[in-house]
Amino acid sequence: MFSFLYELLGGEHNNPAYQTSIFPAVGLFTLILSVVFAVIFYVLLGRWKPVWDKQKHWVITAVILAFIASGLAYGQAINGTQEEGDPYMLTFSMINALYAVIYFIILSVFFKRASIFAKRTPF
Amino acid sequence: MTRNIFVFGVGGTGARVLRSLTMLLASGVKLNNTNKIIPIIIDVDAKNADTTRTLKALESYKLIRSRGYGDREDIREGFFNTNLNTLNSIKPETGVTDKLEDSFQLQFENLETSFIKYIDPDEELVGDVTMDLLDALYDNTPAGHPDYSHTELNLRLDMGFKGNPNIGCVVFNNLAATKEFKFVMKSIGENDRIFIISSIFGGTGSSGFPQLVRLLQEEERLRNNVFGALTVMPYYKVSDDKKSAINSDRFDSKTEAALTYYAKYLKGKINCFYQLWDNPLKQYDNKEGGEEQKNNAHLLELLGATAIIDFVNRPDDSFRSREKTAYFDFGIKQEDQVIDVRHFFDSTRSTIMEPLTLFTYAKKLFLEVIPRFSNESFYKELDLEGKLKNDIFFQHLTSFFRDHYRSWLKEMMDNERKFQPFNVELDLNSLVRGKPIEVVKRLGITINGGITDSLLKTKFGHIEDELKKTIPDTEKDKRFLKLLNRVAAECFSKLEALPSMN
Structure with missing residues (x-):
């Protein structure tokens, strides 16, 4: 599934390592990372005190998640292919950042119900 | 056993004490075994600002309470928990078909006139010996005199009795004929308690209180109900104004006269008698009534409201018979000009x-x-x-x-x-x-x-x-x-x- 998602936006790469190990691992880890961010934002901080619960905090959280997801994809691509960085890797890291934010938006719809202070964040 | 409490606020002071009671009940002061508090303002001065202000506070309370708790009477906690309601909310046991206005005020009828026209609307007494008696009892300065409109027989009744209990007692005598009062009589249940607030140094309260007690106790059914009363003695003065019918130099003598009357005629009629007074420190502007009579709230009125809370929360077995009226004063720990908690x-x-x-x-x-x-x-x-x-x-x-x-x-x-x-x-x-x-x-x-x-x-x-x-x-x-x-x-x-x- 993850291969399909990445190839949908970035196209196929002739190195089979992407399909066999990089896409599934990065995809799964990015999804888990998004869940962790949502849990921290909505459940841990969002139920503790009103310190990190507003829309601007949500945007900052999504940006941090995107940066980490991007770095994760780029690093995994270099490690998995044992090659120097190339434009495909850069595109892949951008696409992964985008998917991480999309996961976070979707997870927000579900997790905000469990929150106290971020019940209405971001919408 | 739960009950309703009927609280009559007679005259301007009655309305002001009820204003304080509204604030106390809004704050969530607890009442034991009480379904409803029914405040009934009795004031002939229809435009009295003190009364108008109290009515507005009561109406706001009623709406907030109704939206916050509905009609539930078992709420005992929280702001606005007491069901403070109008007479209209009571369903008397005996059949009553008349519909009442949803108001906290008891309306008098035919008061848009002078005292003499109220007594003698068709001028049948002119030249009669009864008119001579009225002339002897009441001040009747002839028309054209500068003080004409302030004299007793020519006083407009819908502006209050202006410190004249001798007029008030005549008008209050007709209270029993109003449909609201008839409704009150039928609405009071056998376990309900009755409390009357009045001042003793004015016109409306001092004349209305004993008349009200008499009218209520004329009803055989109400003879065993518990009666409480708060009588407020002078606690302020008004500025000297020769054009005004109100003169605070007469407050003490009027108090003494009324107390003498109460001692004689109210004996054995009240279970709990609360009395309040203070050294009059404040001099209010001399306003005879109407929209201009808007006296600032006073600590004594708050203490008056605490008397009602005390009366409501007393267990049934704490009341002695009316023959042995219990008298209560209120004391503070230390005399001061500024009072706090x-x-x-x-x-x-x-x-x-x-x-x-x-x-x-x-x-x-x-x-x-x-x-x-x-x-x-x-x-x-x-x-x-x-x-x-x-x-x-x-x-x-x-x-x-x-x-x-x-x-x-x-x-x-x-x-x-x-x-x-x-x-x-x-x-x-x-x-x-x-x-x-x-x-x-x-x-x-x-x-x-x-x-x-x-x-x-x-x-x-x-x-x-x-x-x-x-x-x-x-x-x-x-x-x-x-x-x-x-x-x-x-x-x-x-x-x-x-x-x-x-």
């Missing part, structure tokens, strides 16, 4: 001052803090953005806190003797006079900020989340009222206890 004894501090402190925290939270929290989740969950502007419940709540409760507190603060339990202009940490909540700082860093915005946002969020589980979105007004109460209680917990006098 510390001056009261423990019982008043816990039953009255604690709820008032909670309500004052709530007032500040509602008027000053909550509007600043429009970005918070609880604010959005309760739809406060739109409701604070457009919803009738919130409009009345705003009006009650801002126009009624805050004004009432400020008036008592400025009156003499001054009652200043709260620093209403300072922050929440300094709200209670004599006991600021300590803010702890170490190396410039706040370790304990007392009641801070951060604490309040946290409490509002957590408590709203908890309340949402039991009170559905269809009852957001009720949820808000409970939320306000709970957060005010959290503020009070920071205070720990009210200050006391050693």
